[in-house]
Each structure stands twice: as structure tokens, then as C-alpha cells.
């Protein structure tokens with residue numbers, strides 16, 4: 001597996017929380033090539049957050065317990081790295097953005113400047129980088145607001161802006177949209193996509209499979225602490241085992257299945273609603289028996 005270019009490489013990871021009887025990760029291996037997005041999906045309790053913690057080094061540096069196997073980020077063994085190296089190398093966005101706020105700043109601007117100050121970045125450069133991140137994350141109007149007075153979606157964007165600004169080459173993002181409305185969800189994904197476009201490597205836990213299908217280069221299905229399937233979105237979402245492991249399929253895949261059950265031919269394996277509409281429109285009969293093109297719109 002392209003080990004040379006993998007920015008994140010997890011090998012045979014077995015991890016048991018302190019005092020627990022059973023491991024929560026049971027021999028997990030995966031490789032994420034630099035500049036790609038790997039989505040980790042799977043049912044509740046599968047071990048997704050724990051895997052994120054292991055990639056960032058919270059396991060074993062903060063969470064002790066029993067660990068075997070290795071995590072390498074940028075070629076470096078995370079268990080052997082110190083906190084400073086880990087913080088510089090890996091950005092982390094927590095499932096609950098509130099957790100991420102420093103709690104010691106009074107404005108969004110200062111919150112974003114805080115991490116750079118810790119790295120010793122000079123004030124002029126800090127101001128420039130914060131200004132740019134505020135604009136890119138759509139936070140310019142909120143710059144003087146107190147971080148704790150923001151909505152969940154706004155806090156999520158501050159958390160993402162904070163990793164945007166730190167410019168770490170690898171990002172671990174744990175369910176960034178779980179508490180967000182569809183509009184904020186789109187905003188967050190646009191930001192994550194832009195970070196990938198800028199060449200950063202992203203490991204993302206996400207339950208919204210339509211977005212995973214659209215943005216991931218690789219999907220890893222975790223169940224019971226094991227990787228039960230891994231591949232491109234096409235491979236994973238057309239494999240019947242994915243649903244059997246309690247993972248919801250993208251809207252377009254479910255719609256295509258429902259149409260086929262009604263005897264309607266759906267060419268190919270469309271993963272997005274746009275691709276499904278195109279596939280139906282491209283049929284020899286122009287999709288005549290499935291109603292107007294807009295009928296397949298995502299609810």
C-alpha cells in the first residue's frame with residue numbers, strides 16, 4: 001500500500017482504554033496518501049473517535065491504557081513524538097466545538113490569534129493570518145463576538161478556522177457537522193474541501209454519507225473496532241456489506257436502489273443526486289418513465 005507517500009499510516013493498532021476488559025480498536029490498519037481525504041464511517045461505538053485520538057496522539061499521550069501497533073504521521077511515530085511536534089503537525093477539530101475554545105479569549109479574533117501566539121508568530125503576521133482566516137471561514141462579521149456567544153455552527157467554523165490558520169499538514173476532523181443545519185453543513189464542507197485542495201491531508205469522521213461520497217478519496221468502514229471495508233466511495237457504497245455494517249448509504253445510492261426495485265433501469269452506480277439525475281437523463285429513452293428531472297432532488 002503506497003507507504004512512501006502516505007501522510008497517515010496506521011498499522012495493526014490495538015487499543016484498550018484503562019480498566020476496560022476489551023480493546024476498542026482491534027488491529028486497525030489504514031494509509032492516507034498526502035493531499036487526500038479519508039472518511040471514517042461506521043455505527044455508534046465503532047471506535048471512530050478513538051481512532052482519531054490515536055492519530056493525533058491523544059492515545060497514548062493523554063489516554064493511557066494498552067496499545068500495540070503504530071501510527072505514523074508524516075513518517076513520524078506518534079507515540080514517540082512530543083506534544084509540540086504533534087500540535088504543529090496535526091490539526092484536530094473536536095466533535096463538540098465548545099471543547100476546542102480556549103476559554104481565555106473574549107473575541108473570535110483573539111481566539112484565532114491565540115494558537116499563533118503560542119507558536120511565537122510575530123504580531124503583524126498573526127494579524128494578517130487571522131484576517132485571512134476570518135474571511136475564508138465566513139467569520140468576518142463575527143470577529144468581535146465572544147466565542148461562547150456563538151451558535152453551534154458558528155463555533156464549528158471558528159474551530160475549523162483555528163486549524164486553517166495553524167497550517168498543519170494533516171487534519172483530523174471528528175464529526176464536524178453533527179449539530180449543524182444543512183446550510184452550515186455545506187459551509188463546513190466547502191472549508192474542508194478547500195483545505196484539501198490546498199494540499200492538506202484530511203481524516204474525517206462523518207455520518208452524512210452524501211457528503212462523504214462527494215468529497216472522500218477513500219472511505220474506511222469501522223465496526224466493532226475493526227476495519228471491515230475500505231476503498232473508494234464507489235467501491236464502498238456499492239458493496240452490500242456497507243449497509244450490513246450499519247452504515248447508511250448516500251441518498252443517491254438508496255434512490256437508485258428504490259428505482260431499480262420498481263423495474264427502472266439506472267445505468268452505472270451514481271453516488272450523488274446530481275450523478276443520478278445525469279445517469280437517468282443519459283438513458284436511451286431520456287429517462288422518460290421517471291418523471292421530471294427535478295423529481296430526484298435531495299430532501
Ligand SMILES: Nc1ncnc2c1ncn2[C@@H]1O[C@H](COP(=O)(O)OP(=O)(O)OP(=O)(O)O)[C@@H](O)[C@H]1O
Nearest residue numbers: 017018020024042043044045046047048049050051
Ligand atoms: N475515555 C474512555 N474510556 C473508556 N471507554 C471509552 C472512552 N471513550 C470511548 N470509550 C468506549 O470506546 C468505544 C468506542 O468509542 P468511540 O467514541 O471511539 O466510538 P465512535 O465510533 O466514535 O462512536 P460515536 O459515533 O458514537 O461517536 C465505546 O464503547 C466507548 O464507550
